[in-house]
Amino acid sequence: MTASAEQSAPQGKRWYVVVTHVNQERMAQYQLKQQGFEVYLPMVPPPPGARVRNGIAPANRPMIPRYLFVSIDLDQERWRALFSTMGVTEVIMRGTGEAARPNPIPSKFIEEIQAREVNGLVVLKHGDRQAEAALAASLPSKYRRGDKLRYTGPTADYEMIFEEMVDGNRAAVLFKLLGRDSRQIIPLPSGT
Incomplete structure (x- = not known):
């Protein structure tokens, strides 16, 4: 199969990475959902020791600042609308020019993050020296x-x-x- 035939072959729904403006992950998520896209924005609780400032408690925050994930079928959905969505700066792409298409990520990546969720928040185990060492090494x-x-x-x-x-x-x-x-x-x- 040639590279152009491979890119045009039907792929079904896959996950893609969307980059947002600084601190606009939630707005981009809302706007994408309003357009009918399936969106995943993994959130984590405030860091341990975060303090109340000016009477405002620390808020949950995106696990990966400026990034969120969209599940779409490039052959069925109008994926180019991602580019004109408020809050979105870019979509991680592969290829160049007219052949450029969003670059899929493994669904296992999303599944592993979702498996760590408790009450809608991703729980990262701090203090697990072995896990922290493995993460730092990666x-x-x-x-x-x-x-x-x-x-x-x-x-x-x-x-x-x-x-x-x-x-x-x-x-x-x-x-x-x-x-x-x-x-x-x-x-x-x-x-x-």
């Missing part, structure tokens, strides 16, 4: 615990110590702020 990183990093920007110049990867592009780091160690989660430059 995330690509050129940094190791204890490595010194430097953040230089127009308003700051900080030396930080790398602790661990949190997800695919964010890391926990330690740095001195007002004479105290501060642990922060920061985005790392692409290519880490």
Whole structure:
């Protein structure tokens, strides 16, 4: 089967990744559902130790910020409507030009996330050292615990110590702020 015949072969419903604007995952989810799409936005509870600020309790948050998943049949549904949906910035694609189509992800990925849900929230087991080590090993990183990093920007110049990867592009780091160690989660430059 040629590549073009493979792309045009019927595939049935599959899961695809949609990227949203910052903090607009819920709006994009709502808009996509209004158009009749099946949407999955995995949510997690606030981090342990999250504090009430200005009288507002910490809210549940997306498990993977800026990403949600849509199940569609590319041959049956008007999938190009994804691009003009409020809150959506892009759809992860494969191919180029007219042959470009959304790139499917394995349904097993979605099933594994859904299997961890309790009352609509994905439960990530913190403190399970073996699971955390396996997750950290699976995330690509050129940094190791204890490595010194430097953040230089127009308003700051900080030396930080790398602790661990949190997800695919964010890391926990330690740095001195007002004479105290501060642990922060920061985005790392692409290519880490």
